Amino acid sequence: MNNDVTRVQSLRRAPIPLVVLLSIPVFLAGIHATTTEAIRTQLYFSLTDPLWYTAWTAAAVHGSWTHLEANMVAYLLATLTGYGIYTKWERERLMLLIFAVVLVTTPPVQSLIDYVVLNIHLNVVGPGAHTKGFSGVVGAFVGMLIASIGGYITHRTNTTIGNHAILTVFFLASIVLFAVYPPDGHVLIVTAVLLLIGFGITTYTIITELNIRDVNGIRNRISQAFDDVVLVYVSTVVALTLVYLSFPADPGAGETTANIIAHLTGIVYGFLATTTLVRSTA
Numbered sequence: 001m002n003n004d005v006t007r008v009q010s011l012r013r014a015p016i017p018l019v020v021l022l023s024i025p026v027f028l029a030g031i032h033a034t035t036t037e038a039i040r041t042q043l044y045f046s047l048t049d050p051l052w053y054t055a056w057t058a059a060a061v062h063g064s065w066t067h068l069e070a071n072m073v074a075y076l077l078a079t080l081t082g083y084g085i086y087t088k089w090e091r092e093r094l095m096l097l098i099f100a101v102v103l104v105t106t107p108p109v110q111s112l113i114d115y116v117v118l119n120i121h122l123n124v125v126g127p128g129a130h131t132k133g134f135s136g137v138v139g140a141f142v143g144m145l146i147a148s149i150g151g152y153i154t155h156r157t158n159t160t161i162g163n164h165a166i167l168t169v170f171f172l173a174s175i176v177l178f179a180v181y182p183p184d185g186h187v188l189i190v191t192a193v194l195l196l197i198g199f200g201i202t203t204y205t206i207i208t209e210l211n212i213r214d215v216n217g218i219r220n221r222i223s224q225a226f227d228d229v230v231l232v233y234v235s236t237v238v239a240l241t242l243v244y245l246s247f248p249a250d251p252g253a254g255e256t257t258a259n260i261i262a263h264l265t266g267i268v269y270g271f272l273a274t275t276t277l278v279r280s281t282a
Contacts, residue, residue, distance in 0.1 A: 017092050020099065021079045025072045028134065031060055032068050044130035045111045047119045055111035058132045071134040074242055078141035081238045085148045088231055089155060095148075098277050102140045102270050110136030113265045114258060131258050135246075139266020140273070142242045146170070147274035149235050156228055169236055173243045243267070 032040075045058035062068040079099070086095035114131050146169050154162025246263035 017083055017086075017096055017099075020096060021076075021083060024075065024103075028060060028062070028068060028072065032062055032065065035061070040132075044132045045114070047115055047129040047131065048127060050111070050115060055108040058111065058130070059107040059134055059137055062133050067133055071138050074138045074245060075134065075141060077238055078138065078145050078242055081235050082141070082145045082148050084231060085145075085152050085235060088227070089152050094278070094281055097281075098144055098148075098274050101277065102144055102273055103137060105273070106137045106140040106266055106269055109269050110262055110265050114261060117261055118258065131262070133259075133262075135259050136262040136266040138242075139246060139263035140270030141266075142239060142246065142263075143267040143270025143272070144274040145235060145239045145242075146173075146267075147271045147278065149232055149239065151275070151278040152228075153232060165232070169239060172236070172240055176240050176244045177247060 040061040040063075043054060043057035043061045045054045062071070082095060083092075086092050111131065118129075146166065149169060150162045150166035153165045246267070247260055
């Protein structure tokens with residue numbers, strides 16, 4: 001009886017996160033459809049003479065429908081996959097909290113880093129240079145997805161296996177980036193080696209904790225957790241696909257340098273913010 005009540009309550013709650021998630025594309029499409037280019041330009045974040053409020057408004061405006069559509073496809077893939085994890089985890093409220101924090105705090109963080117890196121550190125911006133679009137926030141939701149995979153696995157198993165899962169995703173992501181930037185991969189090589197070392201250490205720890213000779217026992221565990229395995233596998237594939245799509249093959253073309261910084265900033269920030277919130281509410 002109690003289980004039936006819980007299921008009914010879960011079904012009643014389910015549409016609320018979905019409505020929140022789906023409202024963002026509608027909101028952004030509405031802004032693009034009802035504003036002129038002149039108005040949107042005033043909302044861009046200037047890299048030479050920024051106004052404080054444009055740190056947020058720039059994330060809501062796009063240069064074209066193609067730009068908006070690409071961001072929304074990636075956004076929906078990341079957030080709906082994350083929603084699947086938190087629904088299975090029965091922590092939809094936690095996802096709404098993470099969603100709100102990431103949505104509100106990522107734009108100013110991204111704008112600040114854009115300004116510092118592009119204008120102050122690299123000094124590569126000219127008059128009228130600006131940033132716009134939802135790319136940084138989308139990257140943050142990709143980071144949220146990666147952290148959520150680790151958090152869910154930790155919940156279902158233990159911290160060691162959860163950390164191992166996160167290292168695995170990042171290691172695979174570095175391999176994905178090799179495919180994007182094969183010529184100049186020195187930094188990626190170092191990163192991949194470090195991740196491989198961490199991957200090896202956690203793998204060894206897990207193997208020593210498990211009785212690998214008990215093949216039937218391991219098979220039974222996998223069989224019992226088949227739904228979890230599928231969920232994690234699909235979520236990881238989505239996360240890696242989004243990482244691949246986030247980084248253009250020609251980083252020197254047009255505005256892609258700013259896009260790379262936005263996506264990278266978002267992924268790192270979203271991962272850290274989600275990890276912090278998951279652990280603080282455990």
